[in-house]
Amino acid sequence: MRVDLFDFELPPERIALRPARPRDSARMLLVPAAGDFSDLIVSDLPGLLRPQDVLVFNDTRVIPAQLEGTRGEARIGATLHKRIDLRRWQAFVRNGKRLREGDRIGFPADVAAIAEQRLPDGSWILAFEGDEPVEVLLERAGRMPLPPYIAGKRATDEADRSDYQTMFAREDGAVAAPTAALHFTPELIAALDAADVQRETLTLHVGAGTFLPVKADDTTEHAMHAEWGRIEAETAERLNAARAAGGRVIAVGTTSLRLLESATGEDGVIRPFAGDTSIFITPGYRFRAVDGLMTNFHLPKSTLFMLVSALMGLDRMQAAYAHAIGNDYRFYSYGDSSLLLPLA
Template sequence: MKVDLFDFDLPQERIALRPARPRDSARMLVVRGEGDFEDRVVRELPDLVRAGDVMVFNDTRVIPAQLEGRRGEAKIGATLHKRIDLRRWQAFIRNAKRVREGDELTFGGGVTAIAEERHEDGSLTLAFAGDEPVEILLERAGRMPLPPYIAGKRETDEQDKLDYQTMFAREDGAVAAPTAALHFTPELIAALDAAGVQRETLTLHVGAGTFLPVKADDTEDHRMHAEWGRIEPEVAARLNAARAAGGRIISVGTTSLRLLESAARDDGTIEPFEGDTAIFITPGYRFKAIDGLMTNFHLPKSTLFMLVSALMGLDRMQAAYAHAIENGYRFYSYGDSSLLLP
């Protein structure tokens, strides 16, 4: 499909630079397969799902993956993208033309790394020096990797260390937050529990590739960056049992959805999973594992807007986004939410 089909006009003032407070006070647009759109609030979620449904969260934790440093006298920036092993990460480099394989890069806090292999997408492998875990080095030298459409409008600050982390964050490794879950609070979880809604967690370490624009003219020519994920056997078993009992699997975020669909057989059975996924979902895809999706509002011509269009239909999502823009919804990572129920 032509990528231009997924374009739309978004006023810059619709881009949220800070989250709603409290988190569950964000607005939520309910989009069903047909009928009118519903303007709701996230804390009303227990009224919109059913007892026996399962909401699936991503428990990845965002690490301070943005680094500022030098190669000699040249200023460079690095955004870690994907772990390779205990000391090596694949990273996107700002001013990458000034960096050659074998160069030593110096960051804040005495953190250094050697530039190793250059990849086809322009990223480099960075091998961090020393014996300290890389996570400790990043806590000393790194910044939270806010999306470029936020970081380009204001400085990252201490508040972002809290705001850009979900209440489920447990497994270090993401360089972007699973933002749909940013709306959840302990009070909302308690209300969902009281309503008989189950919840499960999986892990998908979101990479910086999630922010990259689609440069191809046709979706068939776009290649997704791989991300590492895991679904434990007992989680897969409980999800399958809940669905067999008539419950719906509602993914909280596109990251959870992509991993669930990567782990699903053609008959919808969810298998345990551990490894990389580069699944790219566009209209025409047949969903196997999920029955609904809670997600924020995405960029024009992004792979994520393509995904929600695959779930609900392109015309339906174009109309939903037009409604959201007209009615003042806030977009992107710190923005409002939508609940998509085909």
């Protein structure tokens, strides 16, 4: 499909620079398969779900993966993208043309890395020096990797260390938050428990590639960056049992949805999964694992807007986004939410 079909105009003031407080007071647009949209708030969620429905959360934890350093007189910026092994990460590098393989980059707090290899897509493999775990080094020298549409408008600050982390964050490795789950609070979870809504977790370490624009003219020409994920055997078993009993599987966030779909066969059975996925979901895709999606509002011409258009239909999502823009919804990572239900 032509990428320009997924374009729309978003007024700059609709981009949220801070989250709602409390988190579950954010607005939420209910988008059914047909009929009117409903303007709600996230804390209304328990009343929209049925007993035995299952919400699936991503328990990845965002690491302070953005580094500013020097190689000689050259200033070098690095955003870690994907772990390769205990000491090496793939990174998008600003001013990377000033690097040569073997160069040493010095970062604050006595942290340093060797520019080991330049990859065909322009990113670099960085090998961190020393014996301390890389996560410890990043806590000392790194910053939270806010999306460019926020970082370009204000500086990262201490509040972002908690604001840009979900209450489910447990597994270190993401360089972008699974932002749909930023809206959840202990109070909302208690209300969902009281409504007998089930919940499961999986892990998908979100990479910085999620923010890269689609530069191709046609979706068939776009290559997705791989991200590592895991679904435990017991989790897959419980999800399959819930669907067999008539419960709906509602992915909280596109990251959860992408991993669930990667782990599900043509027979509709969710299987254990551990490895990379580069699944790219566009209109025409047949969904096998999920019955709905809770997600924030996404960028024009992004792979995520293509995904929600695949779930609900492009015309339906264009209408939903027009409604959201016209009714002052807040967009992107710190913005408002939507609940997409393609089935009754």
